[in-house]
Amino acid sequence: MREHRLYQADWLMRYYGFAAEEIVDGASDGMLDLERDPKLAWALRNRALFPIDVNRAPRETLLRVPGLGARVVKRILTARRHVALRIDDLARLVHSLDAVRPFVVTPDWRPTGLIDSASLVGKLASRGSRQLDLFA
Amino acid sequence: MRAQQRRKTWGADAIRFVTGNAEKENDLFSEQEAPELPTIGAALRVSPRFLDLADLVCRHKEPTRYNLLYAALLRLRETPRFLEIASDPLVRRLEDMARAVRRDCHKMTAFVRFREIEAPDGARFVAWFEPSHYIEELAAPFFVDRFASMQFAILTPRTSILRDGTLRFGPGARRDDAPPLGDFAGAWDVYYRSIFNPARLMKRAMLKEMPKKYWANLPETRQIAAMSSAAHLREDQMVAAPAAKAEHGVARVAARFAEARTPREPADAYEALLREAKACRLCSLADCATQIVFGEGPMQARAIFVGEQPGDQEEVRLGGVDEGFQGLRLGRCP
Numbered sequence: 475m476r477e478h479r480l481y482q483a484d485w486l487m488r489y490y491g492f493a494a495e496e497i498v499d500g501a502s503d504g505m506l507d508l509e510r511d512p513k514l515a516w517a518l519r520n521r522a523l524f525p526i527d528v529n530r531a532p533r534e535t536l537l538r539v540p541g542l543g544a545r546v547v548k549r550i551l552t553a554r555r556h557v558a559l560r561i562d563d564l565a566r567l568v569h570s571l572d573a574v575r576p577f578v579v580t581p582d583w584r585p586t587g588l589i590d591s592a593s594l595v596g597k598l599a600s601r602g603s604r605q606l607d608l609f610a
Numbered sequence: 611m612r613a614q615q616r617r618k619t620w621g622a623d624a625i626r627f628v629t630g631n632a633e634k635e636n637d638l639f640s641e642q643e644a645p646e647l648p649t650i651g652a653a654l655r656v657s658p659r660f661l662d663l664a665d666l667v668c669r670h671k672e673p674t675r676y677n678l679l680y681a682a683l684l685r686l687r688e689t690p691r692f693l694e695i696a697s698d699p700l701v702r703r704l705e706d707m708a709r710a711v712r713r714d715c716h717k718m719t720a721f722v723r724f725r726e727i728e729a730p731d732g733a734r735f736v737a738w739f740e741p742s743h744y745i746e747e748l749a750a751p752f753f754v755d756r757f758a759s760m761q762f763a764i765l766t767p768r769t770s771i772l773r774d775g776t777l778r779f780g781p782g783a784r785r786d787d788a789p790p791l792g793d794f795a796g797a798w799d800v801y802y803r804s805i806f807n808p809a810r811l812m813k814r815a816m817l818k819e820m821p822k823k824y825w826a827n828l829p830e831t832r833q834i835a836a837m838s839s840a841a842h843l844r845e846d847q848m849v850a851a852p853a854a855k856a857e858h859g860v861a862r863v864a865a866r867f868a869e870a871r872t873p874r875e876p877a878d879a880y881e882a883l884l885r886e887a888k889a890c891r892l893c894s895l896a897d898c899a900t901q902i903v904f905g906e907g908p909m910q911a912r913a914i915f916v917g918e919q920p921g922d923q924e925e926v927r928l929g930g931v932d933e934g935f936q937g938l939r940l941g942r943c944p
Contacts, residue, residue, distance in 0.1 A: 556689065566697050
């Protein structure tokens with residue numbers, strides 16, 4: 475799992491414009507969080523920046539939203555030139571709307587309360603099972 | 611007042627597209643006469659992107675695919691860049707269908723299994739396959755390229771790809787028309803067992819790469835259930851087993867490596883000085899310098915040549931005192 479997090483951190487730096495300090499900042503004992511991916515961890519640490527308007531935010535900001543990958547962001551940018559994206563449109567673009575919802579605003583959606591909720595961290599925690607050590 | 615000629619555009623719901631499967635769809639229209647077609651009006655221009663998309667979507671098994679494409683055409687007339695609206699349900703539907711067709715084609719190139727038949731004029735290869743969509747024509751060029759010198763036939767329920775000198779498409783076939791795998795089945799079983807790693811069993815990833823609908827024609831998959839249930843046991847055995855004897859030569863390499871890593875006392879004052887110089891960071895040159903250029907020669911020499919400073923050759927490439935320009939000139943002295 476740690477290896478997986480390292481790859482994710484590397485990806486963030488290459489394609490999402492993250493600086494190394496941003497990923498490591500707030501990490502206890504200098505290690506990446508195993509429970510949550512680095513992008514989500516960063517977003518939760520910087521909740522004040524969210525929610526962002528999907529129809530107005532620049533590319534760099536969209537890339538910071540958990541659940542919006544580089545390809546999805548590209549599709550959002552081309553689609554919103556022609557139509558105003560509503561929450562249903564976003565649902566057709568993203569892999570998991572539940573992951574994205576607390577962090578975005580559309581003409582018909584506001585994440586009232588979600589973003590400040592203390593239980594947000596728990597809700598978004600990884601549901602995957604712990605990876606067992608091969609040589610315990 | 612001039613009467614304006616209104617060109618009639620048939621809406622997406624007003625048209626029924628009838629494919630060759632009409633008798634199966636129990637279509638009432640097949641009994642009526644086809645209406646007279648009007649003369650074509652102004653030409654309709656679309657982007658190449660739509661044509662590529664349509665090519666793929668037409669190969670999908672979905673019966674309403676032509677209606678969907680026609681609806682997209684109508685939208686394209688009002689919005690030439692309609693396909694850029696990836697969030698639109700119609701665009702999404704069409705892209706999903708195109709992706710399914712591409713994926714089916716990709717899987718066909720992976721899962722076709724040939725059997726060899728002896729024929730008087732050389733060996734022939736026959737395979738049976740069941741694609742999910744109408745992709746045989748799309749996938750055929752791959753096989754022609756890949757098996758350029760083979761004469762083969764890939765039989766499917768709808769058509770058959772025949773290649774003997776030329777490529778052509780014959781009628782559909784049944785599973786029994788292809789000979790059974792025979793000995794090949796055993797070979798595939800052995801191969802699959804050998805590459806199966808019980809410690810790395812990831813069911814979801816495996817099913818994503820090898821969907822169950824193809825298993826019927828991949829004989830080695832019969833073993834998967836048994837191997838999966840035994841995987842944990844095999845993994846535990848692997849962990850419990852004593853460490854295997856190291857290979858010949860590993861011990862020597864490990865010893866050399868260990869020796870190189872242990873720091874030892876400098877042999878003499880010269881080596882101590884060399885080490886200190888290599889690690890020196892007393893001035894800012896340490897940040898951009900490539901390496902130091904230390905002195906060379908016998909310690910008991912009666913003369914020392916002291917150069918002004920290392921040149922680029924010495925520092926960057928060679929690291930030795932005599933190598934660069936000055937060294938060249940010294941070397942020429944008798």
